[in-house]
Amino acid sequence: xxxxxxxxxxxxxxxxxxxxxxxxxxxDLVQEDAPLLExxxxxxxxxxxxxxxxxxxxxxxxxxxxxxxxxxxxxxxxEGGRSPLPAPSPTRAPSSSTPPTPxxxxxxxxxxxxxxxxxxxxxxxxxxxxxxxxxxxVTDDDVRAAAGGRQPAPSQPAAERPAPAAPAVAKPLAPVxxxxxxxxxxxxxxxxxxxxxxxxRRTIAERMTLSATLVPHVxxxxxxxxxxxxxxxxxxxxxxxxxxxTLTLTSFLLKAAALALLEHPQFNASLDPAAGELVLKRxxxxxxxxxxxxxxxxxxxxxxxxxxxxxxxxxxxxxxxRVREGKATLEDLRGGTFTLTNIGALGGxxxxxxxxxxxxxxxxxxxxxxxxxxLEGRIVPRVLLPLSLTFDHRVADGAxxxxxxxxIVRRLERPEQLLLEW
Amino acid sequence: xxxxxxxxEVDVAVVGGGPGGYSAAFRCAELGLETLxxxxxxxxxxxxxxxxxxxxxxxLHVGAVLGEAERAKEFGxxxxxxxxxxxxxxxxxxxxxxxxxxxxLAAVAKSKGVEVVGGHGVFEDSRVLRVxxxxxxxxxxKHAVVATGSTPSPLPGLDTAxxxxxxxxxxxxxxxxxxxxxxxxxxxxxxxxxxVYAALGSKVMLVEMTDGLLxxxxxxxxxPLARQxxxxxxxxxxxxxxxxxxxxxxxxEARFGGDTVxxxxxxxxxxxxxxxxxxxxxxTRVRPDARGVIAVDALCRTADPRIWAVGDVTGEPMLxxxxxxxxxxxxxxxxxxxxxxxxxxxxxxxxxxxxxxWCGLTESAAxxxxxxxxxxxxxxxxxxxxATLGRSDGLTKLMVDPDTGRVLGVGIVGPGAGELIAExxxxxxxxxxxxxxxxxxxxxxxxxETLMExxxxxxxxx
Numbered sequence: 007x008x009x010x011x012x013x014x015x016x017x018x019x020x021x022x023x024x025x026x027x028x029x030x031x032x033x034d035l036v037q038e039d040a041p042l043l044e045x046x047x048x049x050x051x052x053x054x055x056x057x058x059x060x061x062x063x064x065x066x067x068x069x070x071x072x073x074x075x076x077x078x079x080x081x082x083x084x085e086g087g088r089s090p091l092p093a094p095s096p097t098r099a100p101s102s103s104t105p106p107t108p109x110x111x112x113x114x115x116x117x118x119x120x121x122x123x124x125x126x127x128x129x130x131x132x133x134x135x136x137x138x139x140x141x142x143x144v145t146d147d148d149v150r151a152a153a154g155g156r157q158p159a160p161s162q163p164a165a166e167r168p169a170p171a172a173p174a175v176a177k178p179l180a181p182v183x184x185x186x187x188x189x190x191x192x193x194x195x196x197x198x199x200x201x202x203x204x205x206x207r208r209t210i211a212e213r214m215t216l217s218a219t220l221v222p223h224v225x226x227x228x229x230x231x232x233x234x235x236x237x238x239x240x241x242x243x244x245x246x247x248x249x250x251x252t253l254t255l256t257s258f259l260l261k262a263a264a265l266a267l268l269e270h271p272q273f274n275a276s277l278d279p280a281a282g283e284l285v286l287k288r289x290x291x292x293x294x295x296x297x298x299x300x301x302x303x304x305x306x307x308x309x310x311x312x313x314x315x316x317x318x319x320x321x322x323x324x325x326x327x328r329v330r331e332g333k334a335t336l337e338d339l340r341g342g343t344f345t346l347t348n349i350g351a352l353g354g355x356x357x358x359x360x361x362x363x364x365x366x367x368x369x370x371x372x373x374x375x376x377x378x379x380x381l382e383g384r385i386v387p388r389v390l391l392p393l394s395l396t397f398d399h400r401v402a403d404g405a406x407x408x409x410x411x412x413x414i415v416r417r418l419e420r421p422e423q424l425l426l427e428w
Numbered sequence: 429x430x431x432x433x434x435x436x437e438v439d440v441a442v443v444g445g446g447p448g449g450y451s452a453a454f455r456c457a458e459l460g461l462e463t464l465x466x467x468x469x470x471x472x473x474x475x476x477x478x479x480x481x482x483x484x485x486x487x488l489h490v491g492a493v494l495g496e497a498e499r500a501k502e503f504g505x506x507x508x509x510x511x512x513x514x515x516x517x518x519x520x521x522x523x524x525x526x527x528x529x530x531x532x533l534a535a536v537a538k539s540k541g542v543e544v545v546g547g548h549g550v551f552e553d554s555r556v557l558r559v560x561x562x563x564x565x566x567x568x569x570k571h572a573v574v575a576t577g578s579t580p581s582p583l584p585g586l587d588t589a590x591x592x593x594x595x596x597x598x599x600x601x602x603x604x605x606x607x608x609x610x611x612x613x614x615x616x617x618x619x620x621x622x623x624v625y626a627a628l629g630s631k632v633m634l635v636e637m638t639d640g641l642l643x644x645x646x647x648x649x650x651x652p653l654a655r656q657x658x659x660x661x662x663x664x665x666x667x668x669x670x671x672x673x674x675x676x677x678x679x680x681e682a683r684f685g686g687d688t689v690x691x692x693x694x695x696x697x698x699x700x701x702x703x704x705x706x707x708x709x710x711x712t713r714v715r716p717d718a719r720g721v722i723a724v725d726a727l728c729r730t731a732d733p734r735i736w737a738v739g740d741v742t743g744e745p746m747l748x749x750x751x752x753x754x755x756x757x758x759x760x761x762x763x764x765x766x767x768x769x770x771x772x773x774x775x776x777x778x779x780x781x782x783x784x785x786w787c788g789l790t791e792s793a794a795x796x797x798x799x800x801x802x803x804x805x806x807x808x809x810x811x812x813x814x815a816t817l818g819r820s821d822g823l824t825k826l827m828v829d830p831d832t833g834r835v836l837g838v839g840i841v842g843p844g845a846g847e848l849i850a851e852x853x854x855x856x857x858x859x860x861x862x863x864x865x866x867x868x869x870x871x872x873x874x875x876x877e878t879l880m881e882x883x884x885x886x887x888x889x890x
Binding site: 018113115116117118121122126139140142143197198199200201202393407 | 458459460763764765766767768770771772829832833834857858859860861863864
């Protein structure tokens with residue numbers, strides 16, 4: 007009995023995935039739970055296991071193709087009796103050939119330049135209804151509108167923010183959106199090459215644009231004197247290694263940030279612009295930015311406030327490895343409340359990170375260096391760690407940010423607090 | 429030197445140096461791709477430049493000058509009998525026209541860094557092209573563009589390998605001016621070359637299989653041309669098939685419709701067919717159909733992800749300007765740019781006297797599809813410019829969408845129609861309305877006014 011296997015629901019907000027690898031061939035006999043395909047979603051590379059034991063009669067997708075949830079991936083000739091398959095969806099996988107234009111409808115009324123613009127913006131002209139040009143001609147503006155570009159909304163005067171004493175009234179904020187101007191013809195200055203964006207790159211681009219466009223970012227700089235913490239780590243690197251643990255500064259940073267968040271809950275929150283409310287999260291799941299050869303991925307460590315340092319360290323190492331091997335699960339990547347990005351390993355003296363929306367703040371950490379510091383009238387060498395705290399000015403003000411940063415610095419400078427305070 | 433095993437690596441290998449091939453190669457080079465053209469003649473230009481559009485237009489110009497000189501008697505100017513030096517004419521055509529353009533193309537290729545390799549290209553697989561002939565070598569490519577064009581179709585069932593039987597290529601060589609010439613085929617090639625030989629002094633007779641000249645073209649556009657041909661040709665047989673061609677001692681006998689007629693030469697012009705055989709395509713995923721046509725999508729991709737095809741080898745309409753646009757599309761698509769052959773019109777011109785040109789929807793196609801259109805026909809009898817030229821036998825017609833007023837098709841017959849159709853092509857391609865055409869100031873007195881006048885006819889209350 008032939009059964010069609012469709013792309014299963016991948017979880018909240020995920021509607022499509024890119025096929026990375028097809029791990030079986032037509033005619034293969036596969037066991038239930040054996041890997042069938044590898045797909046990359048907005049967030050992770052996921053292996054899709056076979057739902058049954060049977061023979062693969064047809065593969066409907068190929069690597070590089072983007073498929074929607076519900077699209078048929080593989081057809082099986084079932085050999086076992088059980089069939090926990092999702093029902094075949096009427097949605098068919100996108101075909102690589104161009105669909106024929108109905109002959110009696112004729113071409114879309116648009117100039118060649120408009121048609122090129124539509125291709126550049128990925129707009130199917132046949133779906134653009136009601137061209138606004140003469141005789142119903144589809145104009146450049148129609149195409150841009152169909153591409154989702156909107157004109158920038160007029161900025162809201164800051165004075166309209168309600169005074170603290172006034173009763174809070176929830177109302178939606180203005181939407182934000184900017185249509186980027188057309189690029190110049192770079193070819194006039196020399197040869198260029200165009201590369202399509204990978205799924206991950208596109209996701210990063212969209213998220214960062216959204217965050218940078220939507221959120222008024224403020225960055226607060228500070229430096230933590232981690233001489234003592236540095237000594238603790240150095241003293242314990244070898245004993246930790248003997249217990250199979252690679253001790254790094256990151257776990258201490260996570261702990262310090264989580265404890266500071268307990269004191270400053272507005273940084274462990276999300277602004278709900280539609281409701282006009284601040285959503286305070288009573289859990290402390292911290293994301294750690296990890297550079298991979300495919301791009302930036304932010305796995306999440308749960309309940310950092312409640313975990314001891316060795317546990318955090320062990321979890322961090324395992325998570326980073328899964329991410330670098332492209333084996334992180336969707337659960338590994340979801341539910342973060344605050345993000346830590348450590349650029350120290352790559353050098354530099356500091357960076358201003360962009361908030362991982364819809365979180366409220368992100369902590370950037372640069373390389374710790376031994377520097378001359380004046381202490382009680384004497385110049386002494388101390389290990390200083392540059393920090394940059396970027397936060398959402400809609401949620402918190404400069405003074406709040408300074409206090410929150412100080413709360414982190416204080417814990418890093420007096421490391422016993424990290425051990426005693428939970 | 430043994431070159432056979434030397435493998436060259438290029439980004440793009442273009443097979444065929446005609447308009448489709450060189451357009452693709454030039455654009456690839458502009459986009460920074462290392463590109464090489466394999467051409468049997470080790471030259472750019474293809475059939476179009478060497479044995480098609482360009483030499484035929486040069487000879488048609490000669491015919492037009494002869495025709496104008498003849499007509500000048502009407503307004504009191506007599507040049508006397510023309511004397512034609514065939515050698516000088518051939519040299520002018522070959523050196524001054526074709527040669528000059530060929531040198532120009534070669535210079536462009538050099539400036540863009542496109543190398544032209546002489547030989548016959550044969551695919552060994554989807555990555556390697558073997559060049560046989562003058563410069564044998566193997567070329568390993570990332571992408572290949574098949575632009576091998578087309579060749580004249582033979583007359584089915586007849587032996588055309590006879591000295592006195594010419595195809596269009598041979599006819600353009602201008603071997604002599606035969607006293608009696610039979611043209612087989614009333615399509616654009618037969619009519620153009622028939623008119624050339626008639627102007628040079630041949631007694632031309634024409635046989636067409638269907639019931640009219642230029643099959644498929646709107647009859648009202650063909651009519652003025654048919655009238656001219658009836659005057660210039662000795663005889664035209666319609667609905668007639670040639671059943672045998674036989675060389676005799678002094679000429680060639682053709683049998684058709686029960687008659688046997690003697691000629692000095694026969695020109696066979698019954699169409700062209702794609703040149704997709706002997707390319708080793710069976711080693712790739714490209715599979716030409718029974719007629720030899722290679723199917724391509726809007727990006728000019730074939731069924732083989734590494735192989736692209738442009739021009740006549742991809743089927744009708746087999747026109748150089750379509751091939752050139754396809755070549756650019758293929759190049760841009762190879763370079764990863766969002767190109768597509770999404771053109772609404774491929775204008776067509778028959779360079780006879782009078783010229784016939786059309787683009788977009790034709791009246792006959794609208795009738796056949798049952799598609800409602802509003803028609804405007806402006807006869808050139810009402811054009812001042814046509815009167816000054818002594819040519820009032822032209823017609824300009826528009827096919828317009830009844831709901832939106834959008835111009836869907838344009839047809840023109842008359843001297844200069846081949847140039848005038850460009851405005852029609854812009855109008856249809858950019859989805860102009862009749863109002864746009866009518867409200868644009870056209871120079872007076874010119875033939876281009878006929879487009880504006882035709883548009884105005886549709887704006888007047890019925």
